[in-house]
Amino acid sequence: MVTSPREIVLFLHALRLARQAQAVGRIPLPELVAALPRLRGLPRGIGPDAALRATLRAVDRGGRWFGWLGTCLVKALVLSALLADREGVELVLGVRPGKGQNPIDGHAWVRVGEREISLLGRLEAEGEGYVTMTALRVRSG
Numbered sequence: 107m108v109t110s111p112r113e114i115v116l117f118l119h120a121l122r123l124a125r126q127a128q129a130v131g132r133i134p135l136p137e138l139v140a141a142l143p144r145l146r147g148l149p150r151g152i153g154p155d156a157a158l159r160a161t162l163r164a165v166d167r168g169g170r171w172f173g174w175l176g177t178c179l180v181k182a183l184v185l186s187a188l189l190a191d192r193e194g195v196e197l198v199l200g201v202r203p204g205k206g207q208n209p210i211d212g213h214a215w216v217r218v219g220e221r222e223i224s225l226l227g228r229l230e231a232e233g234e235g236y237v238t239m240t241a242l243r244v245r246s247g
Contacts, residue, residue: 113156113159113160115149116149116152116156116157116160116188117160117163117164119147119148119149119160119188120157120160120161120163120164120165120184120188121164121167121168122145123142123145123148123164123183123184123187123188124161124164124165124168124174124180124184125168125172125174126138126141126142126145127142127175127179127180127183127184128174128175128180130175130177130179130180130183135242136242138183139183139186139197139242139244140245142183142184142186142187142190143186143187143190143191143244143245143246143247144246144247145187148187148188148190148246149188150191150246151191152188152189154189154218154221154223157185157188157189158185158223158225160188161181161184161185161188162181162225164184165180165181165184177214178213178214178215178225178226179199179214181214181225182197182198182214182215182216182225183197183214185216185223185225186216186244187244189216189218189244190244190245190246191246192218192219193219194217194218194219195216195217195218195243195244195245196216196217196241196242196243196244197214197215197216197241197242197244198214198215198216198217198222198238198240198241198242199212199213199214199238199239199240199241199242200212200213200214200215200236200237200238200239201213201236201237201239202234202235202236202237203235211236213226213234213236215236217241
């Protein structure tokens, strides 16, 4: 499969966002959610599926190449920033009972209108037993 120039540009934007999202432990989450979509030059009108592919590739490559965090929260930050020009984009944080020594299991995903993009693969977060704790609205500019 040949990668188009548009896909390469989208990947580079997602990689830049993934780099900025590494600040997740240093910057309060609501501030980071507000700041990422404001980065200069982000593409607009990206479809959710193309944005998801670019996000997963960029976060994976950032982890392999640079040792960056590749958590669901980082992925959700990147994806929500790429889709921020759409209506109804939210970064959602949820929890479910954990297993073993972890009493609680957390997860982050993106909601675009009625569609939930869980970043667990094809499984939706709701079907995995996660209960929404909070949803942060994501807006561009």
